[in-house]
Amino acid sequence: MAKGRRSEKKEKNNSKILIIIVIVVVIAILGFSLYKLVEYKSKKLLDGYLLYEATNYTIQYKNDWTRTANESVPNMMVFSSPNKLGIINVITENLTTKYTLDQYVDDSIANLKTTLNLTTEDIGKEKCSIIGTSAYRISYNANETTKIIQTIFLSNMTAYIISYNCAVDYFDVYHNMENTLVIK
Numbered sequence: 001m002a003k004g005r006r007s008e009k010k011e012k013n014n015s016k017i018l019i020i021i022v023i024v025v026v027i028a029i030l031g032f033s034l035y036k037l038v039e040y041k042s043k044k045l046l047d048g049y050l051l052y053e054a055t056n057y058t059i060q061y062k063n064d065w066t067r068t069a070n071e072s073v074p075n076m077m078v079f080s081s082p083n084k085l086g087i088i089n090v091i092t093e094n095l096t097t098k099y100t101l102d103q104y105v106d107d108s109i110a111n112l113k114t115t116l117n118l119t120t121e122d123i124g125k126e127k128c129s130i131i132g133t134s135a136y137r138i139s140y141n142a143n144e145t146t147k148i149i150q151t152i153f154l155s156n157m158t159a160y161i162i163s164y165n166c167a168v169d170y171f172d173v174y175h176n177m178e179n180t181l182v183i184k
Contacts, residue, residue, distance in 0.1 A: 046180065052077060056158060059090060060180035079177070086166035088177055093159040101154050105136045108152060108161075112140065130162075131181055155183050 045051055049060040052067055054077065061067060061079045070076040070089070079088040095104075109125065112118055124139040128151070135153035142148050142165065151162045162178050 049180070056092060056184050057160070058182045058184070059177065061177060089163040091161040091163065095157045095159055099154065101134055101136065104154060104159055105138065105152055109138060130178055131183065151178055
């Protein structure tokens with residue numbers, strides 16, 4: 001009989017421990033969700049900017065720019081300056097297989113080499129950070145006057161590519177937009 005009581009006490013203690021673990025996990029998940037919501041809501045709209053809200057991200061763009069969806073590329077939004085000296089594309093790709101950032105970027109570079117007939121020397125690649133996430137910047141010249149830079153990062157099985165296509169002299173003017181990106 002004493003063994004049966006000890007066994008019951010042990011089961012009750014195990015049940016209490018399991019309940020405590022579940023409560024801690026739920027609190028952690030709620031805390032993280034609240035943190036992301038506060039982070040999302042706390043991004044202030046910059047002066048002279050509009051907010052574009054997609055399913056999984058938001059980004060700000062200058063209020064005199066145009067915003068259009070690219071019909072031929074799913075999940076691509078195109079932002080264009082009034083004088084067409086700058087174009088910023090935001091592309092998301094839902095990943096069906098698990099990639100590391102390095103694998104995804106290497107595949108992207110291999111694709112650029114093939115489709116644009118570029119060499120390794122033509123393409124710059126540097127590690128960076130965007131919105132606190134590890135990323136890479138790939139850069140290449142489309143021609144003598146136009147530079148293209150792509151910032152690539154992964155989050156929640158989604159690849160994000162922010163592509164800047166602008167006159168080399170105007171790159172810094174358009175580059176600030178990526179800092180307004182918020183992942184939902």
